[in-house]
Amino acid sequence: MxxxxxxxxxxxxxxxxxxxxxxxxxxxxxxxxxxxxxxxxxxxxxxxxxxxxxxxxxxxxxxxxxxxxxxxxxxxxxxxxxxxxxxxRFTRLLPLAIFIAAGFLYLLHWIIGEHHFGSDVMPPPSNVEEGYSNVRELGKMLYTDYFLPFELAAVILLVAMIAAISLTFRGKRSRKSQNIDKQVRVTKAERLKIISYDTPQEKDKSKEASS
Amino acid sequence: MTSFNIDPLIPEVLTLCLACIVLMIDLYSKNREKQTCYLVTQIGFAVIILYLIGNIWQEKTITYNGTFVVDYLSQILKVALILITGVSLVYARAYIRERRFLRGEYYSLSVFAALGMMIMVSANHMLTLYLGLELLSLTLYAMIAMERNSQLGAEAAIKYFVTGAIASGFLLYGMSLLYGVTGHLQLDSMSDVIANLSEHSLVAKFAVIFVVAGIAFKLGLVPFHMWIPDVYHGAPTSVTAFVASAPKVAGFGFAFRFLVEGAQPLSADWQQLILIAGMLSIALGNLVAIAQNNLKRILAYSGIGHMGYFILGFYVPEAGGHSASMFYILVYSLMTLAAFGLLMFFSRIGYEYETLEDIKGLGRKNPWYALMLTFVMISMAGIPPFVGFWPKLEIFRALVADGHWKIAVYAILFSVIGLYYYLRVIKVVHFDEPDREFLFLPSRSIRFAITFNCLALLILGLIPDSIYRYCVLAFG
Known part of the structure; x- marks a missing residue:
């Protein structure tokens, strides 16, 4: 050969x-x-x-x-x-995995081996003539025959974008919105601090007020 | 090349426009409750439903180079899909507001999911079928993970994503083999080629096994059911209500388009697979549900069992099995929507009422909603006069009419076993002593919707013909 x-x-x-x-x-x-x-x-x-x-x-x-x-x-x-x-612990199930993989491989070979998809059954694609443009043919197919799947693929990409943004974007950091849960759950100890100390200024203040 | 006619595609175009409009409104609205998004979504859905009902009686036409098909079946399924999506949003609004993941994307993603499902039920081409399915799945993955603070939600989303990707792989592998054998992606021409196939029929049969595996995964039939309880349990209840209802109807459309319209000549082969999957689902769903204590998991396993009954209709097409299946799936999504709607209604901030202990003695404290829960459970168990009884009867009738009375007896037997866990819920609600107060979601719309949905189970049960007539017409 x-x-x-x-x-x-x-x-x-x-x-x-x-x-x-x-x-x-x-x-x-x-x-x-x-x-x-x-x-x-x-x-x-x-x-x-x-x-x-x-x-x-x-x-x-x-x-x-x-x-x-x-x-x-x-x-x-x-x-x-x-x-x-x-x-x-990947190798724990190795014998079983090999057994299944080998069985499946054999099955696949039996089904889609050369008996069904060999070169004598499936003819090779013919060579294209000179001046054939791959891009033009693809474009024609995509925008005419397959316009619906093409648009759907575009919608899927849009959904992927929306989903990614909605799952990761957590809003602006500087936002000053109220967190009502936190406000309600607040306790006296968190907000109010009672400090006891002598206040000598009080006398001075009353003096100032009178004068 | 004939002139281009947009008419068959108008519902889908409207849905896509609606999704984009909702997205834009979300971007510019300052309202934290996203009222405008919600209103526009619902009005848009109403307009699309009106358009579909106005054009419901369609002759079967295959257009756009064989990628798209419009017939009476697709129109009815689209109306049902949009209706279910709309109702699930009514339930979801109050729930996601309380849970603080009310974002405009929830609405726009729901509309995108509706678009994907509409494509699935009127696809006539393997590419359109697959892309519609992926559009649906992608939105569902995102919606399940939307409650960011929920560990269970993220876990459920990852599980669904990984198993869903494997199922898509199965489906694509089967599709590629079918394309290799027949040389067609278009379903009706594929069917013609398979009918005259002599030497490659083994490959086609092999390919159909993969496709059936993919469909069984998406519907949650038994060997491929593992994701259902975890995803239903982990997802936010509003998303669970959606995942458990509308995609099943779309899955029916998918299965019908692919298996019946595309692979009819191989029906002797795939019907065996479906029969086994269906019988296993009935057994496993009903038996394992008995051992569950969590209501969401009970509903998940009962859903597996219901899918088993539903798919048996595909086994006896000559005796009206397809219309029985369609009837079953429509009624099932109505029931499951009501069930998860009630769970949403019972929940409040920071606490989900989802185990049986949580709803103990609900009947003493709040008799009306306990009665509603009873309606749903009895209807799911399939007891007349509720609507859940009729599709089951129709499936059994089709089985017996085709001479498979043994399978019918088997199905009825497990239906009786399943009665136990439905009645247990009713027992807990009505006969146990309450040990806590119940605080429900303070939303008028969800209360109305729940009551309406549950009463519909009773009223439609008294006039089952109102739905079934259309199912028969769709296959007539």
Missing amino acids: EINFEQIVFYGFSALLILSALMVILVKNSVKAVLFLVLSFFSTAGLWMLLQAEFLAIALVLVYVGAVMVLFLFVVMMLDVRVAAARH
Whole structure:
């Protein structure tokens, strides 16, 4: 079997993707895990490029790697999670987990293996002709055929924003509103301070008042 | 390309506009009670309901390139959804004011949730179905966590979020496999392809298992019910009332659109799954509720049991099972709204009346609301003449008419077992000695709404045809 350049690229990126995805869950340092996730996004972008979906590939790199993962990296670096402590009792159910995972993997292979989704059953996508614009096709689809799901996705993002603000914003700090609970619950001891001391000034004051 | 017709989408457009208007009013209103937000929300809901009722008799039309469907069923469900959301807001207003998390976002998020549910019941495309579901779930996660000082609320929100994300994953995996096999995202064309599928039918069956798992999670059917008691218990009662009522109706719409309209050729396969999930739910819900002492948890487990009865209607479609299911879900949301409304009404600042000891002897101190609670419990237990009896009867009738009398006997048996914990609430309320004073929420609107809602259970029970007629017409 002859191996052409495209296949070399495909297998290269695939191997990189699987390896980096495995490393994401296997490395102990969470910052390294995030960096491996970035690598796996890059290799996915490479695979999409092979499928001639160049806009999606670039969007993946720009949006996920450029924005989301950087943000994620910040959070992970700030949190200083002790992964080793969290993993303390993880291996307790390992045999059962391996058994279930292996059984599920076998089932998945049986169902969606090459018997049903092999290259002889599912034809490969045909190459597009010259001058085909990925962005134009996507734009057409999004704004005509799929305008309703597109708008819904926009509404979901709006809801996410509202929810995030409503869950974290606690109002202005300088607000001088009354806290009625506190006012009602106040006791005499908190507000009134009785100090007994001799008052020699009183005589002076009465003198001043008379004069 | 035909000319663009906005008419079928007008209710959704109005709802979205309403949500944005409420959001803006909230931003500029100085009123701490957010009266304007509340009024605008309710007036907006009334307008949308009037519009829907005016256009209720719709021929089934699939528009917007197959992403959207409008028919009589979707119109009725939308009216019910908006009505339930509106009533839950009437209950919520006084409650969230006392609890100090009355913020304008509560209203706008409720409207967004209504929008998501409306999309779910009239989706004809896997993308629209999924996006509607996510819109609903996202708003619910936020609303559960809204009471910031409540530890239980935050815990419930996280639990719901994590399990909900897993369920969404299941659903998406099933959907992607179905797309891989059929090449369609549109439900009706998917159904056509599945009917003529020969070699890939195994994959389609496998995919449907995932979809059923996702739906069972959202409805709270037994193998996927674990989140329900914790979320119902932990969430603020006003949000629980909402989570327990309207999303179930939307879940019915989702299940009907996906399983019946999209995967009808595979019905022999998914009906078995649904039957087992339903029977397990009936057993577990009714048995575990007996051991509970917290009213919110009792209602949660009774809800699991009710979902079990409800889903059995999908097992016998030929005998009118779908209309029985629809009847069941509408009546259930009415009952559960009344039950949680009463719990909200009983609560006061800093203290929730939620265990059975708390409502001990309520009947001596406040006979009227004790009577209302009795109405709700009897109706939930399914005793005539209350409305809760009729949908159960309808489900049993459909089961027997299709020859599954064994399942019907099983369901009736557990219904009798379930009677115990409903009657226990009534016993505690009426026959135990009171040991404390009761201070209820000082709000006239919630008192009226509760009384109206509970009396409706009795009145609708005397004329059950008033709801059932529309359910039959929707599938006629």
